Amino acid sequence: MSNQETSNDGELTLLAVGTKKGLWLGTSDDRVSYTFTGPHFLMQEIPSIGIDTRGGRTRIMVGLRSEHWGPTVAHSDDFGATWQEPEHGAITFPADTGAALERVWQIQPDGADRPGVVWAGCEPISVWKSVDGGEHFELNRGLWDHPHRSEWGAGFGGAAAHTVLPSPADPDTIHIAMSTGGVYRSLDGGASWEPRNKGIGATFLPEETPEFGQCVHKVARDANHPEVLFAQNHGGVYRSGDSGDSWDYIARGLPADFGFTVMTHPRRSDTAWVIPIKADAERIPPDGQLAVHRTDDGGHSWTRLEEGLVQPEFNVVLRDAAAVDSAEPVGVYFGTRGGSVYASADEGNHFFEVLSHLPDVLCVRAAAIEL
Amino acid sequence: MANEVTVLVPQLLRPLVGGSGELRLDVGDGASVGELLDVISAQFPVFGRRLRDETGTLRRHVNIYLDGDEVRRLDGLQTHVAAGRELMVIQSVAGG
Numbered sequence: 001m002s003n004q005e006t007s008n009d010g011e012l013t014l015l016a017v018g019t020k021k022g023l024w025l026g027t028s029d030d031r032v033s034y035t036f037t038g039p040h041f042l043m044q045e046i047p048s049i050g051i052d053t054r055g056g057r058t059r060i061m062v063g064l065r066s067e068h069w070g071p072t073v074a075h076s077d078d079f080g081a082t083w084q085e086p087e088h089g090a091i092t093f094p095a096d097t098g099a100a101l102e103r104v105w106q107i108q109p110d111g112a113d114r115p116g117v118v119w120a121g122c123e124p125i126s127v128w129k130s131v132d133g134g135e136h137f138e139l140n141r142g143l144w145d146h147p148h149r150s151e152w153g154a155g156f157g158g159a160a161a162h163t164v165l166p167s168p169a170d171p172d173t174i175h176i177a178m179s180t181g182g183v184y185r186s187l188d189g190g191a192s193w194e195p196r197n198k199g200i201g202a203t204f205l206p207e208e209t210p211e212f213g214q215c216v217h218k219v220a221r222d223a224n225h226p227e228v229l230f231a232q233n234h235g236g237v238y239r240s241g242d243s244g245d246s247w248d249y250i251a252r253g254l255p256a257d258f259g260f261t262v263m264t265h266p267r268r269s270d271t272a273w274v275i276p277i278k279a280d281a282e283r284i285p286p287d288g289q290l291a292v293h294r295t296d297d298g299g300h301s302w303t304r305l306e307e308g309l310v311q312p313e314f315n316v317v318l319r320d321a322a323a324v325d326s327a328e329p330v331g332v333y334f335g336t337r338g339g340s341v342y343a344s345a346d347e348g349n350h351f352f353e354v355l356s357h358l359p360d361v362l363c364v365r366a367a368a369i370e371l
Numbered sequence: 372m373a374n375e376v377t378v379l380v381p382q383l384l385r386p387l388v389g390g391s392g393e394l395r396l397d398v399g400d401g402a403s404v405g406e407l408l409d410v411i412s413a414q415f416p417v418f419g420r421r422l423r424d425e426t427g428t429l430r431r432h433v434n435i436y437l438d439g440d441e442v443r444r445l446d447g448l449q450t451h452v453a454a455g456r457e458l459m460v461i462q463s464v465a466g467g
């Protein structure tokens with residue numbers, strides 16, 4: 001996959017859907033008709049998926065967790081026909097930490113110019129880096145030993161670093177987000193981390209705009225301007241134009257400012273998608289009407305996108321249960337906790353249901369694969 | 372065999388130990404449950420990780436019975452296992 005790719009000729013779209021009870025893998029050569037395999041890993045939850053198309057091969061990496069047998073990471077280089085799991089585990093806490101891996105929340109391949117580098121975000125709150133394509137990860141000590149650690153909390157889903165955003169601009173800049181703790185940034189390749197939450201609210205804390213402690217649910221980076229970031233917070237959608245030094249509230253015009261996910265366009269600046277949820281007294285799509293909202297102007301205005309979505313819908317879309325591809329026009333994909341998976345081949349203007357009645361959808365990833 | 376302990380492997384995990392439902396370990400004068408798991412994990416590391424996390428703690432929903440007694444009710448992973456006895460690995464009730 002290339003983020004610069006704009007032609008769909010000779011491309012295959014890979015759609016990966018991780019659920020609470022297994023993984024489904026779909027392929028399509030027209031983004032209309034999909035062929036799925038699965039469930040892979042039946043009865044294991046799949047909270048994280050990374051699709052790495054660098055280096056001339058397509059590697060699917062999945063974070064797995066069994067209620068009985070614990071968490072692990074596996075990868076496949078043949079579209080799920082076979083899976084490999086490192087004997088001693090891809091992610092295991094060093095003995096001196098006294099910690100044990102609970103869940104892999106994020107698997108994020110780095111940029112095309114950093115082949116082999118893959119990041120992971122995990123529970124307990126930790127960030128990991130692999131330089132061998134996701135087969136073995138090393139704990140980031142700068143974050144693990146961070147003086148704020150004792151003050152970070154746990155959201156309902158657990159205490160995790162759920163977002164890792166390496167910057168295409170330079171290898172030393174990395175943003176992460178954790179629940180709860182908020183956004184942190186490193187400017188030295190992960191050696192040190194500083195909170196970057198100025199302007200982001202924390203309505204569940206006595207001090208509503210603390211330095212850190214926010215429950216930022218997801219952050220996405222602008223494709224053309226790496227210093228531009230979009231955040232879906234536990235209350236509030238925000239945009240930063242200065243690499244997180246400050247954040248502006250951009251949720252005006254949305255039916256609700258709560259939600260879990262945010263996505264950005266792979267090529268066009270200031271285009272982003274969110275899926276609003278009413279909160280906190282309710283935790284459903286507003287009025288039971290599921291809708292995606294897209295901004296094309298950095299959050300000044302939003303377009304409601306709901307064509308093809310089955311209504312009413314009372315299930316939410318979780319933070320990693322949505323993704324975009326890199327085709328032209330961009331495809332938008334998401335799944336609900338009710339097991340519906342929707343796809344759009346036109347930036348969200350028209351959706352159709354590609355899978356239904358699955359277990360809770362936890363993670364969706366899509367990629368355009370050059371044939 | 373006089374000095375052996377039998378470890379019964381649940382069906383779901385048998386692919387991780389070469390397909391066998393039963394492992395036999397020579398324990399000499401006996402060994403702790405943890406020591407037996409160390410021996411098994413050295414040969415079948417993925418199987419070992421399914422039973423214990425990286426701190427060596429038995430996973431919450433994994434139970435090991437020594438001749439019918441759950442080892443957490445005995446001496447945990449320090450429970451002594453004499454030759455001729457049987458360990459059963461079984462998943463507890465979990466999930467939904």
